[in-house]
Amino acid sequence: MRAVICEEWAGPERLRIVEIPAPTPKPGEVVIKIHAAGVNFPDVLIIQKKYQFQPELPFIPGAELAGEILLTGDGVIGFAPGDQVAALTTTGAFAEQVAVPAEKCLKIPAGLDMNIAAGFLLAYGTSWHAIRDRAALRPEETMLVLGAAGGVGLSAVEIGKAIGARVVAAASSDEKLDICKAHGADEVINYTSEDLRAGIKRTCGKGPNVIYDPVGGKFSEAAFRSIGWRGRHLVIGFAAGDIPAIPLNLTLLKGASLVGVFWGDFVRREPQHFAQGVADMFGWIEQGKLQPLISKTYALEDVPQALRDMADRKVTGKIVITP
DSSP states (O other), X not given: OEEEEBOSSOOGGGOEEEEOOOOOOOTTEEEEEEEEEEEOHHHHHHTTTOSSSOOOSSBOOXXXXXXXXXXEOTTOXXXXXXXXXXXXXXXXXXXXXXXXXXXXXXXXXXXXXXHHHHTTHHHHHHHHIIIIIISOOOTTOEEEEETTTSHHHHHHHHHHHHHTOEEEEEESSHHHHHHHHHTTOSEEEETTTSOHHHHHHHHHTTOOSEEEESOOTHHHHHHHHTOOTTOEEEEOOOTTSOOOOOOTHHHHHHTOEEEEOOHHHHHHHOHHHHHHHHHHHHHHHHTTSOOOOXXXXXXXXXXXXXXXXXXXXXXXSXXXXXX
C-alpha cells in the first residue's frame, strides 16, 4: 500500500510517498481501508517535533480518518468487515490502510459523507468538550470565537449556535468572516482591520461570557481583558505560535476563569463521555443543526501542500486527504 512517511524532523517538503506492506490486525485491532483522512494543525507540528506527543521515526502522520473495516483481530467485539467507521489514530492516517484499536473507532451513520466523517472527530470533538463540558455554555450567553474560520473555530461557531447562544466570530479577513456568518455567527470582528478589544466592546457589550481561544499569541490577553464577569476563557491551543503569559490578577478583577481544554486526554480518560458527545452531534447533523465545511480535498501525493496550506493559515473549515 502507499503511505506518507516522515523520516526526519522537518517541514512538509521532506515527507515522502512510499510503498509498504499492508497492515495486519493484532488482537483488539481492526484494519481500515481509508476513504478520507482529516488534516489538523497538530499534523504540522508533529513532523517538526513541536507537538507534546512525539512518535519514533519513521512514522506515518495523520490523526483522524474515515473508512471501511477490512479485517478484525482476535477479541474484537461490535465491529465486522464492511462496517463504516471514523477513527482516531494520533499517527497513521495518511495512507491507504491503517490498523487501529477497535476502541478508537466509532460507527458512522448511514449516508454520512466520508469526507465529513474524516474531519469531524477532532475539530467537533474538541469544541464539544470545550463548550459543553468545560465551559457549560448556556443559551442566554454570548461566546466569542477567535480564529473562527478554521476547523475547530468554525465547529465552535456551529455548536454555540446549536446550543442557542449568541456567537461572535473573530478572524483575520472579511472572506473568512463571511464563512462564519454563513455558519451562524451573529456578529463578526476582523482583528486585522479593527482593534480586537474595540471589536469586543462593539459586539459583546459588557464582555463575552465564554471565549473560545485556539489562537494564543497577542490575542489571548486582549480578549481576556475584555471578558465578562464570571467569564470562562477556554485555552484550546496556540496556532499563532506564541504561548501567552496572562497576568493572573486579571482573573481576580474579572471574577473569571482560565479553563484548560486537553481534548486528547479527555478522550483517553473518558471514552464513553466522548462517544456519547459524538453520537449527539451526529444526531445534530441529521437534524441540520451542524453543517461541517470541507473546503478542499487533496490526493495522498499532495499531503505536503495540504500541510503547508494549514501552516500558512490558508484553510477554512476542514481539509481532507482522499487516498
